Amino acid sequence: MRQITTLLAKTKIDYxxxxxxxxxxxxxxxxxGYHRYPAKFIPQIVSRLAEKYTREGDSIVDPFGxxxxxxxxxxVMGRPSIAIDINPVAVLITKILCKI
Ligand SMILES: C[S@@+](CC[C@H](N)C(=O)[O-])C[C@H]1O[C@@H](n2cnc3c(N)ncnc32)[C@H](O)[C@@H]1O
Structure with missing residues (x-):
């Protein structure tokens, strides 16, 4: 635990x-903004990660969609994607949003 604390203290935070x-x-x-969902991503996090780690046409998987x-x-960014979720309501919402 102490090692982790030390390591984190040395880690530079990118604000x-x-x-x-x-x-x-x-x-x-x-x-x-169509609906609420617990612990929803800020879309800017997804787009920034996709921008940083993928190129147009690369596939993206979200195992907790x-x-x-x-x-x-x-x-929106031209990346094919799939998601998995154990919650059927989440799956239903996702299917509807992806058809819009
Ligand atoms: C924090 S939410 C993800 C929210 C998502 N990033 C968004 O922006 O809408 C985590 C999701 O993981 C799903 N989940 C939890 N355990 C799972 C499992 N074993 N397999 C698949 N999905 C799971 C939950 O149903 C929940 O929808």
Missing amino acids: SWSFSDKTRKDTTYITH GCGTTLVESK
């Missing part, structure tokens, strides 16, 4: 990942 300047309006564009934030952002 550009905080998105603390984003308002509700910023995070609910296109379909992202929730209400489909990753799938919607992937579609």
